Amino acid sequence: MKWRKLLALGMAAVMTAAFVSGCGSDKAKDGSSSAGKKIVVGLDDNFPPMGFKDENNEIVGFDIDLAKEASKRLGREVEFKAIDWSSKEAELKSGRVDILWNGLDITEKRKENMLFSDPYMDNRQIIFVKKGTTGITDEKSLAGKVVGTQSAGTAEEYMDKSEFFKKDVKEVKKYSDYVSAFMDLENGRIDAVVGDEITGRYYMSKHADSIEAVDSVVGEVSEFGIAFSKDNQQLRDEVQKVLNEMKADGTIAKISEKWFGKDITKK
Structure with missing residues (x-):
């Protein structure tokens, strides 16, 4: 009887492993290895109106609203992490944050170390x-x-x-x-x-x-973009896709009107 018990336990283990493996496959049906994973957004939390703390110590702002809506459409939780802005590239490269989303200018120098979304706003x-x-x-x-x-x-x-x-x-x-x-x-x-x-x-x-x-x-007119680490092309493309959808359905325009009184984003 002992060998039968051992055989039954072995079969149960195999079935459990197959079930767990099957569940993992379901999570990745959209083809994204990061499906459901929390997105950590790095920002300077004293940069109104892009991202800052209100009187209730909550992080709010134009970019915050954009990031929340984009994350919602991706089906992912978002965390806003205040960082030393002068060390932003190190924070991104180390993986301590997934995205820099805080009125960040796209420059050729920054492109050497970061991936950028399409520009979404001009900045003078x-x-x-x-x-x-x-x-x-x-x-x-x-x-x-x-x-x-x-x-x-x-x-x-x-x-x-x-x-x-x-x-x-x-x-x-x-x-x-x-x-x-x-x-x-x-x-x-x-x-x-x-x-x-x-x-x-x-x-x-x-x-x-x-x-x-x-x-x-003073100087040249620049453009705001969202920055990602060089090895995170997938996340960059996922976020860009939902941003394009938000632009097309008027969501970005509404968020801009809330913070600036009119739509000042790139058309």
């Missing part, structure tokens, strides 16, 4: 000053001034390469986030902020009595 770098300021009308009028910007951003990259900012501007002060830069501008510690138009105009809408924009582009 413009000048912001304290309300009532005179004499600052364009880039060249910043000569002799103290100018603030955010570290590891497109404006900083441009100014670091510019002979004008190196030689003629009195000082370029770099901040961990734009909010800190604008607070120093309001308090008279710096003369101007050069930075993302989207962020600046959002901040300006909340501080209309103290900040105004100088509608003059």
Whole structure:
């Protein structure tokens, strides 16, 4: 009788293994090895209106709403992880985050180390000053001034390469986030902020009595994209597919209207 019990146990083990294997196959019916896996989005959580903490300490914003809707359509949970933005490429390469989705400019230098989605929004770098300021009308009028910007951003990259900012501007002060830069501008510690138009105009809408924009582009107009690690082409393509669907059905336009008052995304 003992051998019969052993045979029965062996057959049960084989059947269990086959059942587990079958379940695994069902999970991958869509052809995606990452089906159901949580997506970790890395961001600077002090970058309004793209991604920031509200009064309830919840991460909200334009890019947050896009990522939530895209993840929902992919049938995957999403986690938003605040990171040191100056170390964003290392965070992505190490796998600590799956995506950088936070008003990230597409540049040739960044393309060397990251995959990008199609651009979904234009981004200009413009000048912001304290309300009532005179004499600052364009880039060249910043000569002799103290100018603030955010570290590891497109404006900083441009100014670091510019002979004008190196030689003629009195000082370029770099901040961990734009909010800190604008607070120093309001308090008279710096003369101007050069930075993302989207962020600046959002901040300006909340501080209309103290900040105004100088509608003059500094550097080249760039485009926002979503970044993925070089070896994650599959996730990039999955996200791009649902973004195309969201654009076609008007979802992206509605999210833009919620945060900016109109659709300012790329058509």
